[in-house]
């Protein structure tokens with residue numbers, strides 16, 4: 001069945017974070033409710049990472065049928081749930097996962113916070129690779145773990161890991177963990193086998209536990225290597241939530257091949273009575289993994305088409321902005337440094353003058369100033385109109401000169 005990703009679906013009144021809240025100026029991480037994304041002259045929200053596309057029909061049908069049943073008492077995972085996750089990892093990423101390696105948490109960010117608490121003590125150190133998904137820093141800081149930065153290197157239009165710097169930082173005996181964003185949000189890298197193997201070697205040699213956040217793994221345009229397929233001494237955080245637009249259903253799969261690590265995390269979950277998730281989240285995940293492959297292939301084609309359009313448009317019509325074409329994720333990292341604005345003015349400029357509400361690159365930490373992140377998981381018509389308005393806004397700067 002051909003999926004119509006061009007269809008505009010009105011999200012008004014659904015309490016959508018993307019459409020009905022904004023990030024406050026005072027504290028970039030607190031969301032405030034606002035009605036500014038609806039109506040004639042409203043800005044287009046292209047920030048927080050969810051999609052304006054409906055989930056696969058099979059998922060909607062399964063949830064609807066379950067909701068109509070009317071009884072929502074204590075409900076176990078289905079006997080086939082973990083098998084469906086393992087089968088997906090095998091068919092999509094050629095990774096052999098045993099169903100018993102999988103534990104559930106109500107989201108990947110909650111899992112990161114729990115992992116930090118389960119495996120680290122206050123004062124210990126964890127490496128992150130900024131500019132990176134900002135909750136990595138937050139969960140560490142909230143739990144009094146010292147953040148050690150191994151900033152990515154930006155060369156031309158490509159990002160790399162700084163391996164020499166990583167080697168040095170991993171050597172510190174207080175450094176116990178590294179949180180990897182794979183694929184990398186926001187720069188869109190899909191790490192190669194060689195890059196991951198090098199990182200694994202360094203971390204293993206220094207007793208640094210790698211937590212690999214692979215929530216965007218299915219949304220990749222080049223071959224993706226699950227970290228766990230290279231190195232079994234790791235904890236891989238996955239979910240169907242980005243892939244199929246299910247984030248509000250709060251369910252994720254934490255895959256821990258190593259039995260000792262798994263027991264330690266399981267113990268933490270039981271100690272905190274956290275070992276259960278929502279029945280709808282699990283049902284949606286299993287249904288999507290069982291029936292969603294074709295939908296996802298079509299989504300990836302659609303996103304690729306949007307990226308082709310954008311790449312050409314930026315090059316020809318807004319050459320002042322350099323688009324870093326993502327190898328994975330539906331998030332596009334825009335190098336706007338040539339516009340010469342500080343981070344906050346840049347973000348505000350596009351919100352006010354182009355009426356496009358993007359994510360301020362500065363929130364991703366070191367290396368983020370002067371960049372913006374654009375979420376393109378929306379009908380192409382919306383992306384085209386946003387770019388047209390961005391072009392007009394940038395041209396108005398030139399006219400002023």
Ligand SMILES: Cc1ncc(COP(=O)(O)O)c(C=O)c1O
Pocket residue numbers: 049106107108109110133181185213215216239241247252
């Ligand atoms: C790298 C990364 N990890 C985790 C999340 C959020 O995960 P969850 O909604 O499961 O907490 C996001 C959402 O944007 C993300 O980009």
